[in-house]
Amino acid sequence: MEKIKMNTPLVEMDGDEMTRILWKMIKDELLLPFIELKTEYYDLGLGCRNETNDQVTIDSANATRKYGVAVKCATITPNAARVEEYDLKEMWKSPNGTIRAILDGTVFRTPIKVKGIEPCVKNWEKPITIARHAYGDVYKNVEMKIPGAGKAELVFTAADGTQTKETIFEFDGPGIIQGQHNVKTSIESFARSCFNYALDIRQDLWFATKDTISKKYDHTFKDIFQEVFDKEYKERFEQAGITYFYTLIDDAVARVMKSSGGFIWACKNYDGDVMSDMISSACGSLAMMTSVLVSPEGVYEYEAAHGTVQRHYYNHLKGEETSTNSVATIFAWTGALRKRGELDHLKELQDFADNLEAACVETIESGKMTKDLALITELKDPVVLSSEGFIRAVREQLQKKYA
Numbered sequence: 001m002e003k004i005k006m007n008t009p010l011v012e013m014d015g016d017e018m019t020r021i022l023w024k025m026i027k028d029e030l031l032l033p034f035i036e037l038k039t040e041y042y043d044l045g046l047g048c049r050n051e052t053n054d055q056v057t058i059d060s061a062n063a064t065r066k067y068g069v070a071v072k073c074a075t076i077t078p079n080a081a082r083v084e085e086y087d088l089k090e091m092w093k094s095p096n097g098t099i100r101a102i103l104d105g106t107v108f109r110t111p112i113k114v115k116g117i118e119p120c121v122k123n124w125e126k127p128i129t130i131a132r133h134a135y136g137d138v139y140k141n142v143e144m145k146i147p148g149a150g151k152a153e154l155v156f157t158a159a160d161g162t163q164t165k166e167t168i169f170e171f172d173g174p175g176i177i178q179g180q181h182n183v184k185t186s187i188e189s190f191a192r193s194c195f196n197y198a199l200d201i202r203q204d205l206w207f208a209t210k211d212t213i214s215k216k217y218d219h220t221f222k223d224i225f226q227e228v229f230d231k232e233y234k235e236r237f238e239q240a241g242i243t244y245f246y247t248l249i250d251d252a253v254a255r256v257m258k259s260s261g262g263f264i265w266a267c268k269n270y271d272g273d274v275m276s277d278m279i280s281s282a283c284g285s286l287a288m289m290t291s292v293l294v295s296p297e298g299v300y301e302y303e304a305a306h307g308t309v310q311r312h313y314y315n316h317l318k319g320e321e322t323s324t325n326s327v328a329t330i331f332a333w334t335g336a337l338r339k340r341g342e343l344d345h346l347k348e349l350q351d352f353a354d355n356l357e358a359a360c361v362e363t364i365e366s367g368k369m370t371k372d373l374a375l376i377t378e379l380k381d382p383v384v385l386s387s388e389g390f391i392r393a394v395r396e397q398l399q400k401k402y403a
Helices: 017-031 046-051 055-067 080-085 095-103 184-201 217-240 249-258 269-282 310-317 327-344 347-365 387-401
Strands: 010-014 039-043 069-072 106-111 129-133 142-146 150-157 163-171 175-179 205-209 244-248 264-267 289-294 300-304
Touching (some): 010 055, 010 327, 055 069, 055 095, 069 327, 095 289, 106 184, 129 184, 142 150, 163 175, 184 205, 184 264, 205 217, 205 249, 244 249, 300 327, 347 387
Parallel strands (some): 010 039, 010 069, 129 264, 205 264
Antiparallel strands (some): 106 289, 142 175, 289 300
8 A cells, every 4th residue: 555644743752661662563563564654753761861851851742732743652750769770860750740741731541442351340331531630749749858856837938028837747756748739720721621521522521639638739629620610611511411520539439430431530640640540450451541641722642551561671671572562552653643634634644543443453352462451351262462463463454454
């Protein structure tokens, strides 16, 4: 077939460890043979971030604003062990957190449904989408180790110099403290993104925090959501036949487990991180979930919801065969290519994204899959494929569609 042409580049953010290996396989086997791929490339591998003092991450986010669409590989957020392993200048912040802060978007994560890979929660008949706030909280925290006895205070100095103080704790020995923040404009953007997305896909929207304990921080989120909904979205929701409601996050967890799915669950940043992993694992695998960051300006950044698969990478370095699930990374590419096709009015590119996703699903449903899925599938006698073997099987299925 003649290769599909692209008009505008999409931003390509390379990553770390095993997902970086899969990234190259996906491009070589599933993309470059079919598309004249146009990307603006940024290496977000930990080594390059360290060399550039994380400037490459900032540059990639700004490029995403420029071009409107990006696709990102999984990256390492270093801890103390990683600082030593990679000889880092410092413990760099989460690149995802940096990008989210710059784009001020909301992350929407939805399980990828495949026959034979059924949810652990049997009553989940439809996918549950997690809407994760993409700014602030623990991902932009400031931390301090307390060496001994003393008083820790929270201090705000206004522009005119006046100060407001609250005592955090009076320590009688060593301890730790942590400061978090958020801003009204970002919370408003989060609310509007969630309400718009719910209207787009015509699904009910839940929002949950712990306002009974966090009577100012979490309660502010609750109040802003309600204000935006009442002023801008209430009538539109009624016309669409969908609902919005707020509940405590512990109540939401109980409701989710008893639900049939088919709704959007909006969470603060950390809650969304944890709950999306819970839902993806319950639906089969961390590698079976789509993830897209959507900014208020309509900028899209697609990525896999999981990490860099460190253990498999170390096995790969030893020359051992791995069986790493690449579906979420493939769907990150298809999401970005489809959106690029939509924005540039390239139906061929949109159709290619649809065909590649269908090829992934059909490959698994035919019984060919990676080890993580073979361990949980209800299909009889699945064929366990290596990391590269699965991608090649998907290519064979994709080629049939273009034969």
